[in-house]
């Protein structure tokens with residue numbers, strides 16, 4: 001199908017329709033079997049006449065399908081809107097079509113003033129905003145969890161954890177990465193460091209899960225990572241955190257980790273692995289600079305290898321290796337500079 005300029009300009013309408021389907025849980029309903037508009041509307045509690053245009057638009061782009069009787073079914077794309085799908089992206093779609101789309105609404109102002117679009121829209125940065133909107137914060141946590149799941153499996157399988165005892169995930173959200181690593185390596189303990197409200201929600205969810213072994217081995221530690229980070233880790237991880245911040249802020253975060261690494265017992269040499277896109281190594285995401293402009297603080301730019309090496313050096317660290325971690329991430333291993 002040829003795509004016209006107007007089709008592209010209508011892209012936000014499709015995005016909004018995906019957001020509606022994600023929020024209403026349409027794919028979860030269709031998991032039970034095909035449904036007419038009336039059946040679907042009843043199941044999700046909306047007007048039948050109103051859900052039909054949304055579903056028709058989504059069928060047009062391949063998100064959902066229709067059977068020979070015209071009933072709606074899931075399609076390969078809408079499968080990932082199912083909550084129980086192992087690679088579910090339901091909450092990521094809610095985040096992208098909700099808060100982040102609102103940020104995009106202020107893109108012109110961001111381009112004119114140089115500030116981040118979310119900041120232009122709400123007058124505060126992403127994380128200050130989330131503190132004021134617990135419902136969106138919950139969606140954000142779940143979206144990060146969905147994005148972290150495949151990386152957790154890859155890291156758990158390939159990283160040499162034999163000589164590691166304690167892994168500290170800095171800005172680790174609700175601990176999805178650590179959960180994957182700890183499940184695969186029973187000798188490890190994990191500490192997930194994040195903002196107070198994130199830790200509170202994550203700890204409650206972990207206790208509710210009833211997983212006694214993880215409750216025993218995984219701790220949530222609230223801290224402002226610009227100011228402090230717990231000591232005692234053999235391995236520190238900083239995944240998808242730096243990409244929200246300017247170079248100046250990145251050096252502050254790296255410095256608090258390097259101070260924690262330096263305060264260790266001296267018995268072991270701690271390592272920090274930064275997992276973030278590095279321009280030369282992860283070139284496949286042309287939208288990345290735009291995403292930074294919407295979500296990041298002012299002056300947040302794509303990092304090159306030279307940038308991350310300089311920021312690490314300013315924080316008292318040295319980069320010892322850079323390994324591609326598909327898709328769209330590099331694992332930058334750092335030790336304390338001599």
Ligand SMILES: C[S@@+](CC[C@H](N)C(=O)[O-])C[C@H]1O[C@@H](n2cnc3c(N)ncnc32)[C@H](O)[C@@H]1O
Pocket residue numbers: 127144145147148170171172173174193194195198223224225226238239240241244
């Ligand atoms: C983009 S998310 C990445 C989460 C997780 N590392 C992952 O990859 O799924 C960034 C995380 O940094 C945390 N964060 C932001 N500012 C923070 C601060 N000042 N102190 C502690 N954590 C912070 C956020 O709460 C969020 O969980």
